[in-house]
Amino acid sequence: MSSSIILIVIFLYFFGLFVISNLTTGNNDNKTFFSANKESPWYLVAFGMVGASLSGITFISVPGDVGTTQFTYFQVVLGYLFGYFVVALVLLPIYYKLNLTSIYEYLKVRFGNVSHKTGAFFFFLSRITGASFRLYLVAIVLQQFVFSELNIRFEITVVFSVLLIWIYTFRGGIKTIVWTDTLQTVFMLISVLLSIYLINDSLNWSFVDFINSDELKTYSNFLVTDSFLEKNHFLKSFIGGMFITICMTGLDQDMMQKNLTCKSLKDAQKNMIVFSIVLVIVTFVFLLLGALLFIYSQKSGIIIPELNGSPNADLLFPEIALNSNLGSIIGITFLLGLIAAAYSSADSALTSLTTSFCVDVINLKNKSQEYQIKIRKIAHLVMSAVLIIVIIIFENYLERSVIDGLLVLAGYTYGPLLGLFAFGIFTDYKIHDRYVWIVTILSVLSVYLLANLDPTYLGGYKIGYELLPINGFITFLGLVLIRRK
Numbered sequence: 001m002s003s004s005i006i007l008i009v010i011f012l013y014f015f016g017l018f019v020i021s022n023l024t025t026g027n028n029d030n031k032t033f034f035s036a037n038k039e040s041p042w043y044l045v046a047f048g049m050v051g052a053s054l055s056g057i058t059f060i061s062v063p064g065d066v067g068t069t070q071f072t073y074f075q076v077v078l079g080y081l082f083g084y085f086v087v088a089l090v091l092l093p094i095y096y097k098l099n100l101t102s103i104y105e106y107l108k109v110r111f112g113n114v115s116h117k118t119g120a121f122f123f124f125l126s127r128i129t130g131a132s133f134r135l136y137l138v139a140i141v142l143q144q145f146v147f148s149e150l151n152i153r154f155e156i157t158v159v160f161s162v163l164l165i166w167i168y169t170f171r172g173g174i175k176t177i178v179w180t181d182t183l184q185t186v187f188m189l190i191s192v193l194l195s196i197y198l199i200n201d202s203l204n205w206s207f208v209d210f211i212n213s214d215e216l217k218t219y220s221n222f223l224v225t226d227s228f229l230e231k232n233h234f235l236k237s238f239i240g241g242m243f244i245t246i247c248m249t250g251l252d253q254d255m256m257q258k259n260l261t262c263k264s265l266k267d268a269q270k271n272m273i274v275f276s277i278v279l280v281i282v283t284f285v286f287l288l289l290g291a292l293l294f295i296y297s298q299k300s301g302i303i304i305p306e307l308n309g310s311p312n313a314d315l316l317f318p319e320i321a322l323n324s325n326l327g328s329i330i331g332i333t334f335l336l337g338l339i340a341a342a343y344s345s346a347d348s349a350l351t352s353l354t355t356s357f358c359v360d361v362i363n364l365k366n367k368s369q370e371y372q373i374k375i376r377k378i379a380h381l382v383m384s385a386v387l388i389i390v391i392i393i394f395e396n397y398l399e400r401s402v403i404d405g406l407l408v409l410a411g412y413t414y415g416p417l418l419g420l421f422a423f424g425i426f427t428d429y430k431i432h433d434r435y436v437w438i439v440t441i442l443s444v445l446s447v448y449l450l451a452n453l454d455p456t457y458l459g460g461y462k463i464g465y466e467l468l469p470i471n472g473f474i475t476f477l478g479l480v481l482i483r484r485k
Contacts, residue, residue, distance in 0.1 A: 005328070006146045009335050013187075014164050017180050040178045042267035045258050046275040048181030050189075053255070053279055059188065059338055060137055062283070063290030064313035067304075071222035071291075072232050076465060077283045079241020084276030086242070087250035088269045094425070095256065096265040102359040103256050110424040112433030118440055119420055120360035123253055124353065126413035128383075130248075131349035132390040133409075135161055138338055139391060141318045144305070158391045165350055166384045178261060181348065184340035189282065191337025195321065196289055198330045199296050210292060219291035229455075231464035240465025247414035247468060251421055254352035293317055300324065353383040408467070415447060415471020416440035423476050429483040439478035447471040 062073060095103055104123060108116035135158070143157045200210050210216060224232050249255040262268040293316050297304070302324065305315040320326070321334035357379045358372070420436070423429070447467055455462050463470075 005332075006322075006335060009332055010339065013336060013339055016183070018167065020179050020183065040258075040261040040263070042262050042271040043274070044182055045178055045262055045268075046271040046278070047185055048178055049255070049258055049271070049275045050185045050278055050282060053249070053275075058283065058286055059192070060141070060317050061314045062286045063293055063317050064315070066219055066287060066290030067294050067313050067316075069232065070219050071287050072224055072237065074222040074284060074287060075224065075232070075234050075237035076241035076244070077280055079238040079243075080245040081276055081280050082238075083242040083245025084249065084272055084279075086246050088272035088276075090425070091246075091250040091256075091421075092259065092268050092272065093265060095260060096268065100260065102356050103251070103253055103260075104356065104360050107420055107424065111420075111431055111436065114433045115420060115431075115436045116360060118437050119417055120356050122413055122416050122440065123251075123356055123360075126248075126410065126417075127252065127254055127349050127353055128386055128390055129409055129413065131254075131353075132387055132394060134349075135387060136391045136394045137314065140395070141315070141338060144315065145318055145322050154395055155392055158388050158395075162350075162384050162388050162391075166380065178258060181258075187336045187340035189337075191333040191340070192282075192285060192289055194333045195317075195330055195337075196285070196292060198326055199292050199320070202326055203296065203299065210288075213295075215295045216288075216291050219294065222287075229460045229462060231462040233464070236464045236466045240468060243418065243469045243472070244410055244414075244465060247418050247472075248410055251414060251417040252352075253356050254349050257352050257355060258348065289317075293320055296320060350380070350383055350387065354380045357383065408465075411451070411465065411467030411471060412444055412447065415468050416443055416475045418468065418472030419443065419475025419479060422472060423479045429480075431479055431484060432482045435482045436479070439482060440475055443471055443475040443478055446474050 065073060094106060098106060098109060100106060102120070104116055104119040107119040139154065139158050139161050142161070143152075143154050147154075147157045196207070196210075200207060203210075205213070223234055224230060224237070225234050227233065228235065230236075259268045259271060262271055296302070297316060297320065302316075302320060304311040304313055305319045306312065318334065318338070322331045354376060358376050362375065416439075419440075423431075447470055450470070451463050451467055
């Protein structure tokens with residue numbers, strides 16, 4: 001596809017988002033921006049959250065990872081399902097009972113101001129890096145297949161990407177995002193389903209032929225049960241996935257902010273349960289797409305593109321969609337799906353960062369309405385600048401698969417949140433609040449040392465995604481030590 005066609009598709013897509021933004025903004029006040037006045041239909045939130053949860057990482061990196069890990073990622077996804085039920089039945093009732101704008105206000109109510117700020121800090125660290133991972137992925141695709149031909153630097157591509165998000169979210173905030181996420185999820189699902197159909201058609205296969213093919217069998221193994229010492233053993237992946245969901249959804253302001261826009265707790269729980277089931281199905285479809293991409297590339301002699309001098313399977317899907325002989329339809333739908341997947345996650349991240357900064361860090365609630373709106377807009381702009389800086393850093397230093405990098409990072413940044421919330425919910429203890437930040441930092445340092453320990457010191461045991469619950473458990477123990485008598 002020519003770069004001019006790609007730019008036209010991008011322009012038309014964002015023009016549609018700007019129209020939706022203007023139609024849904026309503027009052028330009030903080031209540032609308034932060035909570036959408038708690039008027040969002042639950043089914044709309046549930047459908048939109050599919051796209052926000054999958055993001056550009058699932059769209060590109062999950063299919064790309066199939067070449068080395070086959071379908072073993074699905075072990076983690078099954079853990080996700082159980083994690084979402086924990087969020088719906090344990091965490092959502094607490095948030096609705098306290099009528100929270102930011103979920104980290106719970107830590108202030110339960111423990112004190114230092115715990116509140118500590119929780120917000122780890123959210124900032126988690127969400128800034130997580131959103132940057134997602135935007136980085138779409139930025140390198142746009143750079144490699146569009147802007148490099150136009151001699152535009154990667155830094156300009158990143159600024160352009162973040163600026164587009166800022167334009168359509170800076171007024172309506174979460175109210176706009178509930179609606180734009182729905183549109184973006186539609187585009188993403190159409191793209192992946194149409195890609196599967198067109199690639200199968202080019203191979204003269206029906207979908208049934210593909211499912212029954214010997215080629216698929218070489219990629220479709222998803223259970224790892226041979227040795228518990230292996231990093232991706234089923235039990236370790238399942239438990240890790242469950243805790244990843246509890247933390248990256250239930251203890252994350254970004255994902256919870258959408259749920260808290262529902263009219264009632266019952267609606268929010270229906271949203272979470274329906275969304276979790278749909279998400280598992282959709283993720284499995286992405287794994288099927290990944291296998292199909294590798295089968296097609298082998299049959300067509302397509303080489304995995306390089307990034308920074310080494311092959312990067314994350315770029316296989318865009319390479320096939322944009323540079324193969326499958327036609328312009330798959331290229332256009334791929335672009336729409338990629339942009340939708342990436343921005344449906346990044347736009348809500350930017351909004352939640354702004355919300356957390358205004359509510360958790362500087363506490364705007366007691367200020368005048370005019371002052372609140374002014375500070376919120378400044379914070380929104382600053383958070384956009386921070387994302388740009390972090391993405392540029394990733395471009396220079398990131399080497400591993402993006403999906404793997406994101407989940408490993410979650411083990412460090414969400415662990416303290418898991419420990420804090422678990423201690424607050426499952427014990428009646430008060431704590432010496434001023435020491436909380438020491439406990440959380442020591443916990444992160446401990447798991448970092450543990451994760452980088454030579455497996456021979458652990459009897460050959462390799463730590464995987466269970467790093468997150470280990471981190472949470474260490475934080476929990478630290479809070480026991482600073483409890484009040």
